[in-house]
Amino acid sequence: MKKWYMLTLVGQDRSGIVAQITRALYEGECNLGEASMVRLGGNFTVMLMVQFAGNEKALDDLIGPTCRSFDLRHHVDAIEGELLHHMEPDVRITVYGADRSGIIAEATGVLAEKGFNILNLESDVGGTTQNPIYVMTIEGIAEQGIEVLEEALQKLSREKGLETQLEPIDTLIG
């Protein structure tokens, strides 16, 4: 019986990382599940679901050589994996403003209070070195409805000087 693991990789971005890692996993008879691979501040980061017959140590040994050759730090966790049971977000929220500490905590704090379940959050820092801006898009499920989230975001805009947008996601099935 193969078990699911979450493989986390972090390192300097270099070409060929994804190809070499997935090749090593394939040759080790792993199946791959869902993944997020993204460059964050010049680092390449990977979160990858891997299905594998052996234990954590064996998976660690399998990718060890490739990770060392790319100078990647890696980490393996046994997880409860489930494919094909997606949760569909029903709201997309954008928050942006001049970058300062606390933006994510403030925004996600009020949203959590109003029953917002985050499924996906992406944030970027743009602008210039003197005037960085922070841009965050969040998708999730409004468990207590959209109105309470709208009110909370308006309050956040007023009090914290952030720009916020809320947009319902009505997935079209056809």
Next chain:
Amino acid sequence: MAVLEILVYPDPRLKQISKPVTQFDGPLRSFVQDLEETLRAGPGGVGIAAPQVGRFERIIIVDVSSKPKIKHHGRLVLINPEILSQEGSAVGREGCLSVPEYTGNVARSKFITLRAQDEFGKPLEFNMERYEARAVQHEMDHLDGLLLLDRLVSRRDLFRRQTQEATAPKTKTS
């Protein structure tokens, strides 16, 4: 009346290009009834195209009337549909009866002028917008062998696209 079997990707037939309808007869109308029953049998579907049930003719049904607070034309049987003009672009989330357990973001024209025929061959013309226009474009893609998988935009594009749109000059809306 019968609920027909829906083809599911990677069935290669979904990539086939459908032919125009030339005979507006009883068998066509009974097929349209079956197609509609198939659409109604699934939860949440707002449209269906004939090739999704293995009939490669340019026939679609769209009905977005179940969605709150949008402009629409009710239940529409659209045969040999053609987009005469289109304006604007918006990204929205779509799923497909032929691509279970997957949703993705797709850019579509916001406003379209559509010409088609009904199941008796009578010519029809509509100005459609947003959700209804999106549904028609999704279904028309099936007639050309295209799936939402052929038109995905990355999540990271969303914010950029929205901001571009917000700052772009307003276009005529009908």
